[in-house]
Amino acid sequence: MVKAQQWVNENFSSQENKDKVKKLCIRLKEGTNKIDQSNYEFFNTKLEGELDLNGFKNLEDLAIWGNWTSTLHPITNLKIDRCSKLQKLEIDCTSFDKLNLNSNQKITTLIIRGCINLQKIEGLEQLSNLQNLNLWPSNSVPNSKLQISLSQNNWKPEIGRIKEIQVLKEKAQQLKELADIILPNITFDLDKLKQEIARLRLNELVPQVQKKKSELEQQINNTKNSVETSFKKVIDLLLETQKQIITGKKDPLVQAQFTGQLNAYLSILEGNLSKQELQALLDKKTELIKMEEQIDKLQRTKNKN
Known part of the structure; x- marks a missing residue:
């Protein structure tokens, strides 16, 4: 087992190396690493602690895999708030207890399976571009810890409602800005x-x-x-x-x-x-x-x- 950040520094020692990565997959199971231009797939990679990927500014597709719920990937935290291009995120059987997606508005596909310690997903309701959500589809282990407003059955209408609210908020802000221009120094009316x-x-x-x-x-x-x-x-x-x-x-x-x-x-x-x-x-x-x-x-x- 190796510290997650040490592994990042050893495999992607320069910013130039990090900038090349568009797809990154980290697997716990045995296999042969595959590196093809901007696609990186690592096998038999057991990391612990926090995995900070904020330097990977061109990352579009990220997957982290454990080996069933009996062998969770030891990574305990994931930092991707500066990965603004991330579109697909797949987390399978990791030790995360929370996941922060507040800054990942471009995500269209989110797959989370077997993360039995996961309690909170921040920013899930703000993923207005989400097209595919897959939570625990085939996991027989009940997850009573995870508390979210979206589910496998209701996420599409809920995301639609959130989009409408965002549009209304934007229009309200535009009105306030317009009022400041036309009626300066007057409370918005x-x-x-x-x-x-x-x-x-x-x-x-x-x-x-x-x-x-x-x-x-x-x-x-x-x-x-x-x-x-x-x-x-x-x-x-x-x-x-x-x-x-x-x-x-x-x-x-x-x-x-x-x-x-x-x-x-x-x-x-x-x-x-x-x-x-x-x-x-x-x-x-x-x-x-x-x-x-x-x-x-x-x-x-x-x-x-």
Whole structure:
């Protein structure tokens, strides 16, 4: 038996050697060591004490194997909090009493078997990228010491719930940061933040709407000047019907009636105006209506008590 850290120093004496390692497997049973470029598999390796792998910054796959629960691997602690690239971790029949995964958020596969002394896995609930969790799948020795909220049956929905909570926390933090920018030196208040954002957006949007409205009026006048007097009223009816379709009731029958009227007006005008001209008018009208609706909504938010 050799001290775990002594073994690391002897087999990976330089940082360059450690940087090469992407996959590391340490086995207690007999066998022949296998080293293939970035993959290292050691057999008949009995280590004791703490195994500190924080120098292995490119490590992606780590496995430590004992030899059934009757012969646990003597390693008592594992330090991998700086192994930020670690994606797969397999721990089988070791002497760990706790495992810290708080800094290993990229783990997608976690397999833990036969660790009968394991009492706590810190950070398990934070593994938002976890795709495969395997805890004691074929172990006949009951582990009453391990206390975790995730199990073989519930981990997927639980991880999903945790992800949602993390997203909400991130959004809340973003709101607070935004509030600090817009309303400095004021205690965070979501309603005040909404009102201030609405005010700023109105200052930006109102001049744009005024410009769009002026452009549309000019376009309508130009279009009317290009047709006979009898068709000018039809242009007004066309645009008013377009407004009713956008802002009116969403009842299918009502919408169908307005759509029929719109198509009728288009048919009347198409003898004097091109489809492109008519569509351009409708598009401009639609854009203006939606911007005016946005202004109304912002005004309500700004004036909300």
